[in-house]
Amino acid sequence: MTGKKKVLLSARKIRARVKRLGKQLTAAYAGKDPLFVCVLKGACVFYADLVRAVRCPVQFDFVQASSYGSGTVSSGEVRLEKATDQPVEGRHVVLVEDIVDTGRTLAYLKRLFLQQGARSVAICALLDKPSRRAAGGAQADYVGFTIADRFVVGCGLDYAERFRNLPAIAELPAEETHE
Numbered sequence: 595m596t597g598k599k600k601v602l603l604s605a606r607k608i609r610a611r612v613k614r615l616g617k618q619l620t621a622a623y624a625g626k627d628p629l630f631v632c633v634l635k636g637a638c639v640f641y642a643d644l645v646r647a648v649r650c651p652v653q654f655d656f657v658q659a660s661s662y663g664s665g666t667v668s669s670g671e672v673r674l675e676k677a678t679d680q681p682v683e684g685r686h687v688v689l690v691e692d693i694v695d696t697g698r699t700l701a702y703l704k705r706l707f708l709q710q711g712a713r714s715v716a717i718c719a720l721l722d723k724p725s726r727r728a729a730g731g732a733q734a735d736y737v738g739f740t741i742a743d744r745f746v747v748g749c750g751l752d753y754a755e756r757f758r759n760l761p762a763i764a765e766l767p768a769e770e771t772h773e
């Protein structure tokens with residue numbers, strides 16, 4: 595990390611919060627054989643930490659979705675690039691995301707899984723930017739941290755595929771994004 599980035603959430607703070615989320619999810623899903631679905635790629639770091647903080651059996655699966663638009667403006671259209679390997683019919687699904695921004699990606703995935711017959715679909719996101727929510731955008735059921743509308747990287751979140759491996763969540767100054 596260069597000196598320019600401002601750390602918003604330290605790795606230590608994130609670890610502590612993930613541990614608490616794990617306890618909550620353990621209480622909610624014990625005996626339900628949940629399917630924890632990681633939304634690639636951004637959620638992979640949070641997902642790996644979260645599932646290890648959950649103390650009841652969970653099954654893993656992965657999806658990838660893309661939203662279309664130019665620059666930071668999304669068209670609102672979401673497309674599934676990779677579906678789950680296992681059928682979600684009859685399953686208690688927990689969608690694991692790094693961030694809920696407009697909420698369109700998760701609204702699309704939740705709707706899709708419910709159409710496919712999932713018994714329940716909950717959303718667990720490390721970060722939530724409620725000020726960015728679009729009409730019809732999903733709300734998370736479990737949130738690590740609520741943040742303001744800042745461009746953040748680290749812990750899976752990228753700028754042009756960089757910075758995903760930072761252990762903290764940091765704000766990326768506009769000059770580093772060349773905007």
Ligand code: PRP
Nearest residue numbers: 634635636692693694695696697698699
């Ligand atoms: C990011 C993030 C969510 C989505 C949130 O993914 O990981 O999936 O955007 O935005 P929304 O709430 O406005 O739908 P991105 O498309 O950047 O892909 P990535 O996870 O591979 O970085």
